Each structure stands twice: as C-alpha cells, then as structure tokens.
Amino acid sequence: MTTATSKHHAGHDPSAETEKEKWLHAYRQMVSIRLFEEQVNEVYTRALMPGLAHLYSGEEGVAVGICEALRVDDYITSTHRGHGHCLAKGASPDRMFAELLGKEAGYCRGKGGSMHIADPATGNLGANAIVGGSVGIATGAAFSAKTLGTDRVAVCFFGEGALGQGSLYEVMNLAQLWKLPVIYVCENNLYNEYTHYQETTAGTILGRATAFGLEATTVDGQDVRAVNEVASRLVERARRGDGPAFLQCDTYRYGGHHVGDINREYYRSKQEEHLWKTDRDPILGLANWLMDRGHADAAYFDRIRDEVRAIMEAAVKFAIAAPYPSVDEVEKHVYA
Amino acid sequence: MPERELTFAQAVREALAEEMRRDSRVCVIGEDVAEAGTPFKVLSGLVEEFGAKRVVDTPISEAGFTGVAVGAAMTGLRPVVDIMFGDFITLTMDQMVNQAAKAHYMSGGHWKVPMVMRTTLGATRRSAAQHSQSLHAWFSHVPGLKVVLPSTPYDAKGLLKTAIRDENPVVFFEDKMMYKLKGPVPEDDYTIPLGVADVKRGGDDITLVATSSMVQIALGAAIRLEKEGVSAEVIDPRTTWPLDEKTLIDSARKTSRVIVLDEGYGRYGVTAELAAVIAEGAFYDLDAPVKRMGAMHVPIPFSPPLEDVTVPTEQTVFDAAIRLCGKN
Numbered sequence: 220m221t222t223a224t225s226k227h228h229a230g231h232d233p234s235a236e237t238e239k240e241k242w243l244h245a246y247r248q249m250v251s252i253r254l255f256e257e258q259v260n261e262v263y264t265r266a267l268m269p270g271l272a273h274l275y276s277g278e279e280g281v282a283v284g285i286c287e288a289l290r291v292d293d294y295i296t297s298t299h300r301g302h303g304h305c306l307a308k309g310a311s312p313d314r315m316f317a318e319l320l321g322k323e324a325g326y327c328r329g330k331g332g333s334m335h336i337a338d339p340a341t342g343n344l345g346a347n348a349i350v351g352g353s354v355g356i357a358t359g360a361a362f363s364a365k366t367l368g369t370d371r372v373a374v375c376f377f378g379e380g381a382l383g384q385g386s387l388y389e390v391m392n393l394a395q396l397w398k399l400p401v402i403y404v405c406e407n408n409l410y411n412e413y414t415h416y417q418e419t420t421a422g423t424i425l426g427r428a429t430a431f432g433l434e435a436t437t438v439d440g441q442d443v444r445a446v447n448e449v450a451s452r453l454v455e456r457a458r459r460g461d462g463p464a465f466l467q468c469d470t471y472r473y474g475g476h477h478v479g480d481i482n483r484e485y486y487r488s489k490q491e492e493h494l495w496k497t498d499r500d501p502i503l504g505l506a507n508w509l510m511d512r513g514h515a516d517a518a519y520f521d522r523i524r525d526e527v528r529a530i531m532e533a534a535v536k537f538a539i540a541a542p543y544p545s546v547d548e549v550e551k552h553v554y555a
Numbered sequence: 556m557p558e559r560e561l562t563f564a565q566a567v568r569e570a571l572a573e574e575m576r577r578d579s580r581v582c583v584i585g586e587d588v589a590e591a592g593t594p595f596k597v598l599s600g601l602v603e604e605f606g607a608k609r610v611v612d613t614p615i616s617e618a619g620f621t622g623v624a625v626g627a628a629m630t631g632l633r634p635v636v637d638i639m640f641g642d643f644i645t646l647t648m649d650q651m652v653n654q655a656a657k658a659h660y661m662s663g664g665h666w667k668v669p670m671v672m673r674t675t676l677g678a679t680r681r682s683a684a685q686h687s688q689s690l691h692a693w694f695s696h697v698p699g700l701k702v703v704l705p706s707t708p709y710d711a712k713g714l715l716k717t718a719i720r721d722e723n724p725v726v727f728f729e730d731k732m733m734y735k736l737k738g739p740v741p742e743d744d745y746t747i748p749l750g751v752a753d754v755k756r757g758g759d760d761i762t763l764v765a766t767s768s769m770v771q772i773a774l775g776a777a778i779r780l781e782k783e784g785v786s787a788e789v790i791d792p793r794t795t796w797p798l799d800e801k802t803l804i805d806s807a808r809k810t811s812r813v814i815v816l817d818e819g820y821g822r823y824g825v826t827a828e829l830a831a832v833i834a835e836g837a838f839y840d841l842d843a844p845v846k847r848m849g850a851m852h853v854p855i856p857f858s859p860p861l862e863d864v865t866v867p868t869e870q871t872v873f874d875a876a877i878r879l880c881g882k883n
Contacts, residue, residue: 294630328663337662344629345662349653355622356654362623363630366582366608373626386649389619396614552664553698555722 239514242505245287245443246520249279249502250527252303255312258531259302259319259333263478267539268319270332275303277473280501281406282307284446285374285466288454294342294360294373296353298406299334300472301346304376309341312531316538323544324537330544330552342371351377351384354403358390361401361463372400372457380411382420382427391463395431400457402450403428403465406440408472413486428465440468441499444508471495558739564597566708566740567673567729570715571598571635573744575605578633581719582609584620585637593637595675595734617646621672625655625724628670633719638674640686641728644693647672655724656699670725671718676704677730677768677818678866684854687862689767689818692825694726695795701725701749702795706770708738710793713747721749730768730818750797754806758788761812761876764803764829765791769816769848769867776872785880795825803829804836811842812879816867821849843879848872 256274263272275282278300286295286307297304305315310326318325319333326336337345344360347353357375364371381387382405394401411419428435434456438449446468453464473496475483483492509515561569575581583601585593589612592599602610613620617638624634638644644651651672658666676689695702703718703725705711711729718725755770756777765773770791777787790806792799807813813833817825826847833845848867856862877883 296626326663327661327665330663331661335661337658337665339662339665344626345658345666347654349649352649352653355619355624355650356626356629356658358619359623359626359628360630361626363627363632366627367631386618386622389614389616390622392614393616393619393623552660554701555659555664555667555669 239512241287242444242509243515245283245447246502246505246509247523247527248283248287248307249443249505250523251312252279252282252306253502254524254527254531255302255306255315258316258535260478262319262535269321272333272478273300273476274474274478275300277495278406278408278440278470279303280443280446281404281440281468281470282376284443285404285450287447288450289372289374292342293371294344294357296344296357296373296375297336297346298353298376298378299346299348300378301334301336301376305336305338305343305346308338308343310336310338310343312534313537316534317541320538320541321543322538322541323548324541328544328548351381351387353377354381354384354387354390358394358399358401361394361399362397364400365397370458372402372454374402374404376404376406378411379405379407379409379416379420379424381405382424383411388427391428391431391433391465394463395433398460398462400460401463402453402457403463405465405467406470407467408470410472410476410486412476413480415486424467425465433463433465435465435467437467437469440470441501441504443501443505471499559742560737561708561740562734563708563711563729563736563738564595564734566712567597567715568599568601569740570712570719572601572604574716574719575601575609580631580633581635582611582632583635583637584611584613584624586613586615586639588612588637593639595731597734598637617643618650621647621650622654624670625650625658625668628668628724629658629666633669635671635673635719638672641674641676641690642685642688644674644690651694651700651724651726652697656697659723660699667722668724669722671715672724672726674726674728675731676728677732678850678855679862680731681857681859681862683857687855689728689850691726691728691795692819692823695825695828699724701797703727703749704767704793704795705729706733706767706791706793708736708740710747710753712740713745714749714793716744717746717749720746725749728767732768733771736771747793749794750799752790752792752799752802754788754802755791756787756789758786758810760786760810761814761880762788762790762806762810763814763816763872763876764833765789765816766795766818766825768818772867772869772872773816775869776876779869779873780876783877783882785876785882787876792829798832800832800836803833807833807837808840811840813841814846814848814872814875814879816848816872818866819849820852821847822852824849846875846879848875
C-alpha cells in the first residue's frame with residue numbers, strides 16, 4: 220500500500236488512518252466496477268457495442284478484495300466476465316471502453332474485445348474466453364516467478380463453471396508438487412451459464428483442492444474485507460514460498476450470463492436475485508461498515524458515485540469518438 | 556579432416572544444450588525428460604548438465620504442462636516442452652490453438668509466447684493407431700503457430716536453435732524413425748531460418764516435394780528414377796509455416812511435373828495445401844496435375860503388412876513418378 224508513508228500526522232493513529240483510506244479506496248474501486256458495468260449495459264443495449272457483454276455486477280467484492288492484496292507487478296489471469304478484474308488490477312476505463320468498442324485506443328488495439336483485455340503494465344496476462352482456459356497460463360506465470368527468483372505471485376480467477384475442466388486439476392497437481400506461488404480463485408456465483416452449479420458439481424468444491432494438498436478455504440465474496448484478509452494471508456504465504464492455495468469466494472451474478480440473458484426464471488427466481496441485491500450487496504455492505512466506523516457518511520458516498528459516474532461517462536465518450544484500427548492492421552501481430 | 560557426423564537425436568540434443576548454455580531462460584519441460592532422457596533417449600545428459608530446475612520432469616498431464624509453458628513463456632522463460640508422441644498433441648490443443656497461438660494477436664501485440672513444442676511423427680514403428688500419426692497439418696492450419704519438420708541431423712540442429720530463439724510458439728516435429736539417422740553436423744553455432752526450403756537434390760524432369768520422413772523416401776526414389784533416365788529434383792520445405800512458396804513454384808515451373816509427399820493423412824492435409832500453392836503458382840508450366848501422396852485415410856494398423864501399405868514408400872513414389880512422366 221502506498222498510503223502508509225505519506226499520511227502520518229501528529230495525534231493520529233497511523234494504522235487507523237491507513238485502514239480508513241484503504242477501505243475508502245476499496246469502496247471507490249467497487250463503485251468503479253459497478254458503474255463501469257452500468258455503462259456497458261447502456262452502451263450494449265443502445266447497440267453501440269458489438270459482440271457479447273458479460274457483466275461482473277454483484278461480484279465486485281471478490282476482484283477488489285483480491286487485487287488490493289496484490290502488488291502491481293503480481294500477475295492475474297481473468298475470464299470472459301473480466302471487466303472487474305481488469306479495473307481492480309488498475310486498468311483505466313477509457314482504454315477498456317475503447318477495447319469493448321473495437322477501437323485502436325483499446326488495450327488490445329481493438330483486436331481482443333470485452334473477453335480478452337490484457338494489460339502488461341498491471342500484470343494482467345489477459346482475460347480468457349475458454350472456461351478454465353487460463354489455469355495453465357497463471358500456473359506458468361508462477362513457474363516463471365519461482366524459476367527466475369522474483370517474488371511475484373499469480374492469481375488465477377475463474378468461475379465455478381471451470382470446475383468442470385480437467386486442466387484445472389492437472390495444474391493444481393503441478394503447482395502443489397512444485398510449490399508454485401499461484402492462488403486459484405474460484406468465483407462461485409452459483410450458475411454455470413444457465414445451470415445451477417449443484418447440477419454440475421459432484422462432491423465439494425474445496426475437496427477438489429484439498430485432494431492435491433493445496434491450502435484451501437472459503438470466504439464470503441460479498442464481504443470485501445473478509446476477502447482481502449484471507450487473500451492477503453494466502454498471497455504472503457505464496458510469496459514466502461509456501462506454495463499454492465485455492466480460495467472459494469461465494470458470490471452472485473446480478474445479471475444474466477450475458478446482457479441478452481433477460482428471462483432467467485427458468486433457472487433462478489426473481490426473489491433470489493432480489494435477496495442477494497438487497498441483503499448481500501458488497502458495496503452496501505462496505506458502506507455500512509464505513510458509516511458505522513464514522514469513516515464516511517451518505518454525502519461522501521454520493522460524491523464518490525458522482526465522481527466515478529463522470530469518469531465512466533467520459534470514458535464512454537472517449538471510446539465512441541476514438542477511431543477504429545485501420546484495416547491494414549488485420550495481419551499485424553499474428554506473429555511477434 | 557572428415558566432417559563430424561551425429562545422429563538426428565544427437566543433433567537435437569546438441570541444439571538444446573547449446574541454447575541452454577547460451578540463454579539461462581531456456582528450460583525443458585515434459586514427461587521423463589530428466590534422468591530418463593525420454594523413451595527415445597534424445598535428452599540424455601541434459602539434466603546432469605543443467606539440473607532439475609531447467610530440465611523438469613512432469614506428471615502425465617500434457618494439457619497442464621503445455622499450459623504452464625505458455626504462461627512461463629509470456630512471463631520471461633523460453634520453455635521447450637516435450638510431447639513424447641505426436642498423437643498426444645490432441646491433449647494440448649486448447650493450450651496451443653486457443654492460448655499460445657492467439658495471445659500475441661488478442662493482446663494487440665503486448666504479450667509474446669516464445670516457446671517450442673517438440674514432438675514426434677511417423678508410422679512403421681509397429682506402434683498402432685495412437686502412437687504413429689503425423690498430425691503436423693493440424694498446427695499448420697492455425698495462424699500464430701510456426702511448424703518445423705526437419706529431415707536431416709544438420710537441419711534438426713540448425714532449425715531447433717532458430718525455433719528456440721523465435722519470439723513465437725513453434726512446433727517442432729521429429730520423425731521417430733529418423734532418430735538414428737546419421738549425417739554431418741558442424742560443431743559451430745549455426746542456425747537455419749524458418750521459411751526457407753532446401754533443395755536436397757537437383758533435377759530437371761520432375762519435382763518431388765517432400766517433408767520430414769518423406770525426404771529420405773524421395774531421395775531413394777530419385778536414385779531409382781535416375782537409372783530409368785528420369786532426373787528428379789527433391790525439395791524439402793523444412794517448415795510448413797512459414798512456407799517458402801517461391802522455391803516450390805520455381806522448381807515446379809522448371810520441371811513441369813510435381814509429386815508432393817507428406818506422412819500426414821492425405822485428406823485435407825499438408826499435401827493438399829502444397830499442391831494448391833504449386834497449382835496456383837505454376838499452372839501454365841505444368842504438364843500434369845500435381846500428384847499428392849500421404850498416409851492412407853485409415854487409422855494406422857498394428858499388423859506389419861497392413862501398416863506398411865499405409866504410407867508412401869520408395870517403390871510407390873517411384874511408380875507414381877514413372878507414370879507422371881509418361882514412362883510406363
């Protein structure tokens with residue numbers, strides 16, 4: 220955390236001050252993801268965005284809780300539902316929106332799109348549109364870190380749908396054999412696309428990781444502070460050389476599998492959705508905690524939302540105005 | 556001083572050892588690559604020189620360790636993965652086709668995947684349908700991958716060194732039956748560029764374009780053809796991608812007759828692509844349709860007399876060339 224050194228004032232408890240700033244920052248990060256996705260939904264339904272949009276709304280506590288435990292040079296791999304991971308790791312909304320619209324100013328010069336944002340500057344090895352497709356890449360990044368003697372850590376984000384992919388079990392076995400600094404973060408949002416995970420998942424989720432001897436634990440993904448606490452412990456453990464871990468984050472996808480998945484009652488009820496949004500919202504939860512501690516009030520949260528909304532609207536404008544890549548780009552970057 | 560000779564396997568090992576000495580980022584990952592040196596003993600001695608941190612034995616998890624190599628290549632290493640039998644590349648397909656081949660393009664040129672996959676091809680080893688295929692056409696089909704098919708010890712060393720230094724994922728197919736083949740291999744640090752065909756034998760009457768295992772077959776057929784008064788040119792593309800189209804077309808225009816030989820399945824395979832390139836580039840100079848010869852469209856059978864008829868031989872190539880030249 221960069222805030223630790225600059226905010227020491229006489230009469231203040233520095234650790235309390237640091238903690239306050241840390242969670243105000245986390246709040247802002249979660250709001251950024253929520254409002255980014257609101258804009259995606261808007262842009263998509265106005266038919267300005269080609270392709271598919273898989274929104275992260277509802278799962279913000281996971282990405283922010285984990286990424287706040289990482290250094291900028293630590294690695295992440297992300298998923299088709301990856302906007303939250305990108306933002307939480309430090310990507311900027313304007314270049315993300317440019318990518319979502321296929322523009323040259325995007326992180327991938329428009330060649331990747333929503334499901335493939337990659338950003339070397341923030342250690343983002345890329346979002347992957349093959350479910351479980353990045354488990355090898357994240358484990359390989361950890362292999363590099365160990366072989367090259369850096370103390371970087373790799374975090375592999377995937378949904379519980381990836382539990383159906385055999386390659387996950389191959390790499391968890393390798394990671395444990397080789398004591399690699401990788402953390403497998405299973406975002407259990409309950410649904411493999413349109414199917415409840417209990418219909419697709421025999422046994423327990425954690426049992427899959429403990430079978431290989433991985434340090435494995437579950438956390439409430441709607442509680443960003445809890446996620447951050449356990450993630451910090453697992454990250455430091457991996458950084459020390461004590462090996463990989465598996466973290467199951469229980470969370471919920473507020474929207475459909477993608478923006479066009481509107482009629483969802485054949486696989487989940489409106490009451491269920493309502494309950495998660497009102498009782499277990501990660502942003503509301505942190506706001507309540509901050510208010511209870513006297514760190515912020517309603518006016519503060521309104522101001523943050525206004526600021527962030529203005530940033531997101533500006534980012535969308537930037538992306539809409541930005542040019543497409545020239546057609547002669549099409550054969551560039553096939554080979555390095 | 557007579558030229559030094561090495562076997563094909565020794566040439567591969569020497570290329571790896573030289574590159575590992577030159578660049579500490581190069582490492583070998585695969586099943587039984589360390590003390591065992593692979594079942595073909597191609598890697599014997601590497602772990603003794605470079606240690607287990609750089610010659611890494613894995614569980615039998617082709618998808619897993621290939622994926623690890625992709626991620627390691629993106630983050631600072633230059634892994635060389637070993638897939639024991641070419642048939643097992645099927646297990647690595649998502650990692651190679653959807654990950655390794657696309658990371659550079661999808662990221663707009665940000666990430667690179669400088670890795671090599673070494674694997675094998677070739678039938679007639681009595682290994683049956685799951686240990687005998689030549690599946691290099693599959694990877695040749697995918698943009699973002701390069702595919703190398705050495706046919707001599709000299710080419711194996713020079714091409715492998717180039718592949719390891721390449722910034723892209725390169726798949727390097729070695730013919731299992733060729734590991735004991737001897738040939739001159741300089742001790743120098745030489746490389747051979749990818750995408751440059753080699754004229755293995757000059758000739759005027761017919762061009763035999765041959766890859767990997769088929770180069771020796773073509774050279775044998777050429778000797779027999781010479782006795783019949785047919786002068787055959789043998790061209791080895793050495794890489795299916797990048798492909799040296801010019802050398803193939805120039806030779807076809809000179810001789811006007813072409814047979815394309817490749818041990819992959821004939822249907823929808825490498826021979827189809829090479830024949831199309833030649834037909835498009837040399838159409839007005841050809842005196843006969845381009846003839847394709849590949850593996851039969853059957854799973855490779857175990858029974859020796861059955862297996863032997865599935866792939867082109869000196870005799871079948873000789874017969875086809877004679878017919879194409881109107882000599883029978």
